[in-house]
Amino acid sequence: MEYKAAYEEWLGSTYFDEATKKELEAIKDNDAEIRERFYADLEFGTGGLRGIIGAGTNRMNIYTVRKATQGLANYIVRMEKQKQGVAIAFDSRRMSPEFAEEAALCLAANGIPVYIFESLRPTPELSFAVRELSAVAGINVTASHNPPEYNGYKVYWEDGAQITPPHDVEILKEVKAVTDFATVKTMTKEDAIAAGLYHVIGKDIDDKYIACLKKLVLHQDCIKQTAKDMKIVYTPLHGTGNLPVRRVLAELGFEQVFVVPEQELPNGNFPTVSYPNPEAAEAFALGLELAKKIDADLVLATDPDADRLGVYVKDAKTGEYRTLTGNMSGCLLADYEIGQKKELFGLPADGALISTIVSTNMAKAIAEYYGVRFYEVLTGFKFIGQKMLEFETSGDGTYLFGFEESYGCLIGDHARDKDAVVATMALCEAAAYYKTKGMTLWDAMLALYERYGYYKDDILSVTMKGIEGLQKIQGSMTSLRENPPKEVGGYRVLAIRDYKENIVKNLETGETKETGLPSSNVLYFEMENDTWLCVRPSGTEPKIKLYFGVKGTSMEDAEQKSKALAVSVKEMFDRL
DSSP, X not given: OHHXXXXXXXXXXXXXXXXXXXXXXXXTTOHHHHHHHHSSOOOOOSSEEEEEBSSSXXXXXXXXXXXXXXXXXXXXXXXXXXXGOEEEEEOSSTTHHHHHHHHHHHHHHTTOOEEEESSOOOHHHHHHHHHHTTOSEEEEEOOTTSOTTEEEEEEEETTSSBXXXXXXXXXXXXXXXXXXXXXXXXXXXXXXXXXXXXXXXXXXXXXXXXXXXXXXXXXXXXXXXXXXXXXXXXXXXXXXXXXXXXXXXXXXXXXXXXXXGGGSSOOTXXXXXXXXXXXXXXXXXXXXXXXXXXXXXXXXXXXXXXXXXXXXXXXXXXXXXXXXXXXXXXXXXXXXXXXXXXXXXXXXXTEEEEEXXXXXXXXXXXXXXXXXXXXXXXXXHHHHHHHHHHHHHHSOOEEEEEEETTTEEEOSSSOSSOOHHHHHHHHHHHHHHHHHTTOOHHHHHHHHHXXXXXXXXXXXXXXXXXXXXXXXXXXHHHHHHHSOOSEXXXXXXXEEEETTTTEEEETTTOOEEXXXXXXXXXXXXXXXXXXXXXXXXOSSSSEEXXXXXXXXXXXXXXXXXXXXXXXXXXXXXXXX
């Protein structure tokens, strides 16, 4: 009954405010709700916090935010880097400004200067600001594309990427060491300003960020040629993308940009969608409606913190709007950016394309075609950022492009996280370029398939809630390790990568080698005919994710193979 004791402590302590106590008193007869709010502390994972907003130790509130920030502050002080300061941004979600303010005042109370944005900003601009200000860390208050009841807190290190080893592990230790809320430091905003520890940032960083993006344009001539005719529908899904996306497109000369009016303004309740995810078809319902009215060339949506981009493009032959998955848009942009750089300037000898182990094999084919290096990293854009830092510190490797299957990519090295603002800009530029060639973006996608092969990639998610679910997930991973399949869906398994054990085993020769990546509870099965399967427990939800991909001779062939493999993968998993 420890959760009951924690509940009573929050009700009785003078540390917690009256609004919090009132919220908790309202659930005094609901034992299940009390247990849910207090059975554990909201977990500070390897990237930060994410949870439902509300009172309690297992909720996002000013107290759990302060506690996490105190742990971060303790680590910064231990590293003797407090003078560098911390940059802070927040999105349009409920309580985001308040949580950002609490984090700022906690840091200031620990003698760490803070640079906080005056109003909501995208995640990639926070990453940019960390680098621009030479800050030791960054905090972005956001829950990305989660439902409205959630909020979160992402932590960045001085390179501008989300925290990776060793910083993530050490910060986590410091957060766990904060066991008494009353020991967490804070101060008033007035005192923080008077002490020279609280700085508001905004326009100056905005201008520098947008200027960096505009320098990345490869074909301003094509934009000028098509600006009056090419119609773009854009929705920020009630989030942070509206101002920066519209600004950069306008400054580049795009004249026909139509913003979905119902989704234009920030709104943490996300009233037009059940959850603001650009991967979901429902997020595009209003955008597609507008696109059909004005006969738009493409329809774009950014998630609330504007780090991920969803895309629909018009098929001129049928008049339909076709969706591009994250793999498709990532490959389309990778081919455009690398191909045009090669044509215009030539490519560096150490040029590199980076993707994740759960992204499409087409990425490797693109790298081979252009003769550039190809690197695979673990799931999460922070590992792409980590590889960029490795290039920077070693002097070996020139970043050309990076993307992951979950609708995120980065063009340029101004930031170290995925950037939907620059992705929107680049996709519109690519559309302008192909329009001058008499092609749509869908035509360009079909040309990629013809050149590289018809790759089709998908994912199955199996949710397993509760303690039993976690045990089942771990049992399934153990079973796959101890008895790996020799074939899946009729495709022979050629090699197995076990990222937890750091082993790649060639099943044909018996040879083994190291994965070369950090330890992670992930299994990857390389199969014949460029087919693959990757099994990965989710780091944020009670589910196991089954990623897989095939290569076909046509779109129809790839679609059929993908559907058949999905059935086989599900059957295999059900037998575990």
